Amino acid sequence: MVTYIAFLRGINVAGKNKVPMAELRELCESIELKDVQTYIQSGNIIFKSVVDSTSELEGLLAEAILNRFGFEVPVLIRTTDQVSAILNDNPFASDDDSIKKQLYFVLIGSSPSIETLIKFKTEAFANEEFSIADGCIYLKCNAGYGKAKLNNNLIERKLNVMATTRNYRTMNKLLELAS
Structure with missing residues (x-):
């Protein structure tokens, strides 16, 4: 069995698309996902599966959420090895805790x-740095993500992709829980 981490986009935000985590775990178990854990209310799921296709699992989970809760939720799934590589390849990595608080991962x-990528790479944002890698855009938001111009919505619009963003702490905690 492979261990995966699912990243749901846009649940439990400003009172919209409410998904109780206990119900989400039950739903995952009902579609044969094993050892299901959730982390915080923003839609992070750790699970194991014999299915070895992330795209198949994404479709399965998205369809189950639609059927159970009545709304569409974009789902991105990565293996723990992929999440580990994303963290290890972070060009802004630092041992400084104040820097770690500025780091975000936009999974696409x-x-x-x-x-589109060539055009996007020419963009510049005050107090923000970014680096594009396969499947992830690394952000360093010097003034914090809440004030960032380069946010998830802008990235989706400019690159014409579905994306979801997690901070450094969440990504590390998910990998720790998956171990």
Whole structure:
């Protein structure tokens, strides 16, 4: 069995798309996901499965959420090895705790076109740095993510992709829980 981490986009935000974590765990177990754990209310699920296709699991989980809760939720799933690689490849990594609080990971669901990426790489945002890798955009928000211009919605719009963002602490905790 492979251990996966699912990242749901846009649940339990400002009172919309409410999904109680206990019900989400039950739902996951009902579709044969094993050893299901959730972490915080923003839609992070750790589980094991014999299915070895993240895209198949994404579709299965998205459909189950739609059927159970009545709304669509974008789902991104990564293996623990993929999450570990994302963390290890962070170009802004630092041992400084104040820097760690500025680090965010925008997980993207598909690869943007080459033309779109080239244009996006020329963008500049005050107090923000970014680096693009396969499946992830690394953000360093010097003034905090709440004030960032380069946020999840902008990235989705500019790159024409589905994305979801997690901070450094959450990504590390998910990997720790999955171990």
